[in-house]
Every structure is written in C-alpha cells, then in structure tokens.
Amino acid sequence: MKKTFLLIFLLMSVMGKSIEISAPPTPSSLPFFIEEDDYNVEIFKSHDKANAKFVSGKSQVLVTGFNAAFAFRKQNIPIKVISVSFGDLSYFISDGFDLFASGKNFTVSLPFKNSPLDTQFKTILSVDNELNKRCKIVYNPFQASRQLLKRKKIDLTVLPEPLASKAVIVDNLKRVSSINQLWHKFFQTENGVPKTAVIVRTDILSEKEISEIKQKLKKHAEELKKNPKMTIKLLQKNLKLTEKEAATVAENISINYLFDEELVKNASEYLKSIKRENDFDKDLFK
Template sequence: MRLITLIFTALLLCCIGSCGDDSDAPATVTILVPEAIGSLPFLLFAEQTSPGGVRLNIVFFTGHPQALILLLQGQADFLFTGTTLGWQSMWDGSPLVAVESYVWGISSLLVQHEGPASIRDLSGMRLSLPFRDSPLDLETRFLLDRAGVKNTAVTLEYRPFAQGIPLFLEGNIDAIALPEPLATDLVHTHHVRRLFNYRNALRMAAGTDGRSPEVTLFSTRDKATKYSRLIPLLHDGLARIIDSMAADPEGTAAAAGRHFNYPPAILEEAIRETSFGSCSFQEHMSRMREYHRLIGPYFHTPPGPLPDTFFFIPEEKETGTDG
C-alpha cells in the first residue's frame, strides 16, 4: 500500500491556541482510501499542506470489506468507501458514522462498441456489477426500472472489477459498471464505449441534479468524537482542494499522474467524468437521505433507516463548495 503523510499546521495552531489543551489531540490519524480517482482530493491535500502539527496517513486499500474491518478494529481512523457498505454495517449494529461524501458521481456503464444504444436496449443482456446491494447495483436497477426494463429481462452478475473486465473485453458479458479511471482507460484503449455516466443518467431519470454519494467518508462514533476538531479542518481543506481542481483541470491531471499510472489525457477525462463537491454537514445529511429514498427500494432485502445519530455533525461553523 502507498503511504502519504499529511501535516496539519492549522490543527497544531488550534490545539495550542484557541482550542485549548492539546493533550487529547491525536499524534497520527489514518484514512483508508480506494486507489481510484475519487480519492484525488485527499492525495492533493496531502501534497499541498505544510509540515507541522498532526500527522495524517492516507493509505490505499484494495478490498472495501477488509478496509471496513480495519476501521472497526481500530487500525484506522477514517474510511472512504462505498456508501451502502457503511449503511449496512450500521444496520448490523456497528458504531459507524457518516462524515461527508466529497464525490457525487464516479462511474459509467460501458458496452461493446456495437452494443446497445440506450438503457432500454440492455434487455436480454448480461451486466457485470461489483457486488450485491452496492451503489452501482442499486443505481443500475433503479435506472433499468425507470427505463421500463424488467429485472428478469437482464442478467445481473456480481464480481470484482478485476474479474469482470477480462470477461467484458473478451465479449463474454455485454456491459460492465466501472469507476474512474478504469472506465475512461478502457474506452481509450479498447473497442468499447461509454453508454452513460451514472450521474447524468440519474439526473435524467430522477429529475434531480444526479448527485449520488457512491462513496462516503466514515468513522466510528468514538473516533469521530475524539477528532471533532480535526474533522472541520479536513472538511474545509478538501473543499479548497476541490475548488482548485475545478479551476485548473490540466494541472489537476498532471498532479494526478503522480499517484495514478495513466496517461495525462486519460486522467483529465476521468476527472471530468467524476463529480467532486463539498457541502455543509447538514446538507450532506439531507442529500444522503434523498439518495436512500431513491435507491432504497432496490435493496435485495428491506433496508433500514438513516437515523440522525448516523451522521456526525461537528459544532464548528460549516462551509461548503460544489465542484
């Protein structure tokens, strides 16, 4: 795993100044993130923050369920992972809390070049999705339903991306849902095309802005309470990074090249296909509940609620930006 060290000067000043006693300030905070373009704000924040203060380790993981176990075992402090994975963990009784999402659309459905022209044309085809009740599973079934395609008319198959991609490229399955930069890389390097970007498809099907929190930053209740002074600093810093990314797409793609082994053109397109944004903690709670209302009926078993206690909202004054 790749390790990146982030130093929070602002937190140090807060702890020794107006925030009072720093005896309970964490010496090191670890955030687990997937090796995907959605993690880019964390990586750029790590590069651009000056040394001094609290040490923050950002660590790439490959398996979402395994990373969740590390968080719950106390081996990490925060986890940036699939939103519905966090929901299900909370419904199973874990002390998980949601902080913010920062990414509001990161995936596309790819098809063979001579494949279907619309969602309706997926009838009778085989689709590869990452796992049952994942955000991409629920969003796909929502979109099929809105397009009038019955679940029985489409074969949904669940497998990791690493297993699904070879089958798709060999023509053994008709479509595959992939996050960035995997989706853009396949479009550029193989004879396949993007049928739709999930955010755009959700916007048209649901009549909303299409912002879907496929991934969310989670912590445990105890850890989030312990780091309650850190969370607003992290939140505001990520918001500034997201603003800077929107202002300089080419520079952002060049910076991404230091973390992802793809050509600049692919990274730039992958970033354009990803919807980054930061909002207030209260707005995040409202948006996640709307997302739950939208995709909840498509869980394989009835989902639970999202109680107020699931959302960690610090007392500090909130700011947010949309990217």
C-alpha cells in the same frame, strides 16, 4: 473494562501522531491526495482490510462506499459521515452495444449483488419496465467484466474511473453513459447517486480534529475544481496513470463533495429513492 482499555490505547496511539486515513484508488479520493502534515493517507487495495483497520481503530478516517456507513452503525461502531461525494464516476462500457436500442436484449455485468451499483441499476430497472424486460444481470469483479466484454461474452459492464477510461483507451471499448446520467432520466435527486462517504471515528478523534478534517476536505475540493492541471497530476501520481489516461479521467468525472445540510438533504432523497428511507439518520450526517 476491556473496551475502556482499548479506547484509552487507541486515543494514546493517535495523540501526537498524524491521523491515519484509508482511501480507495479512485478519483473520489482526490482531495486526500493533497498532502497535509497532520494526516497520513494510505491508498488501499482491499476494502475488507481497510474496513478491518478502521474497525480496529488503526485508521480513524475511512473513504469508502456510501453503504458502509450503515453497516458500521449496525456494528455499534461510533462513527459520523462528514461528507459524501456525488456525481459522475462510474460508466456503462460496451463494445458498441446501444443500451437504449429498443427491443434488444442485453447482459450487463455488475461487481457483486447488493453493491451500490447493483442497487442503483436495479432501482432504475424498477421504474423502466421496458429496460427491465430486456436486461440480464451477471456478477463479476471489474477486471473480469472488462475481459468478458472484450471477448463479447457480455454486452455491457459498469466500470468506475479510472478503469472506465483505461477500457476506452487501452481496449478501444465505448463509453455509453454514466450511472448518474441514467439515474437523472428517472429521478429528480439534485446531485444524483452517492459515490463514497468520508467516515470518521468519533470515539477516537476529537470534535476539533473532525472539524479540521472537514474544513481541509472542503478546501481541497474547491482547489481541485479551480485547477484541472492539479487534478491530472494527482491522478497520475497516486493512481499510476499515464498523462493521457489521467486527462481522460479528469474530463469524465464530475464529483461534488457535499457537507452538512446539503448532505443531509441529498442523502435523505437518495435513500428514499432506493426505498431505504428507514436507514436515514440525520445525526449520522452532521
């Protein structure tokens, strides 16, 4: 009974009001930075708070890491993934260390254990024995990794944009390779690794509303492909970047927003690559 009253309350709270969307401060949120009258976008700083807001129903759309969809499903939260972004967004950054220099051991800092970047890099190591033997992984938040790299306490870190470009411009560090570029050396998945998923609450939003969000996302993604200047302006405004930083980010991102059958195909291929094919559920992505 309590669940019924909660659902009625949540449904009433969104009727006649704009749909609440929570999105991270990364380029993968770009299509949602294009303003629309019927939804409100909050750029969040805390993933935990954004997740809690989504679980409570106070936001009905969440742009977050691909893995989060499976965690929500295990909590029996009614969701659907309407799109996932694939492509170049995160980069290996160094102070001059050559990742591919044979025979040199190295320490790489990743954000946290079992994070998407951790899973992706360990999957690469599992098929490259030589690289695996030379590698030591440590875990630190992105900003801490950047400082450790500047102090030469580590050899490499992986930073998402716009942090990667800031590290290059402000700290004079070096961009080595994107995680996606390295992935393609070993795996034949067409679009590489997933970045963020657009997850919707199917118990609060109607099918019509979900369809409209998807269509607007498709439309805005296409607009951004055709208009690099718009991308730079949106990055400047929403991520508080200088023009130089925004232009550098724009040059180094290549994000494809996949939908429907193309999404199903690429999600399935990726999960198979990381040996999590049992997590695949076609209905989750349609």
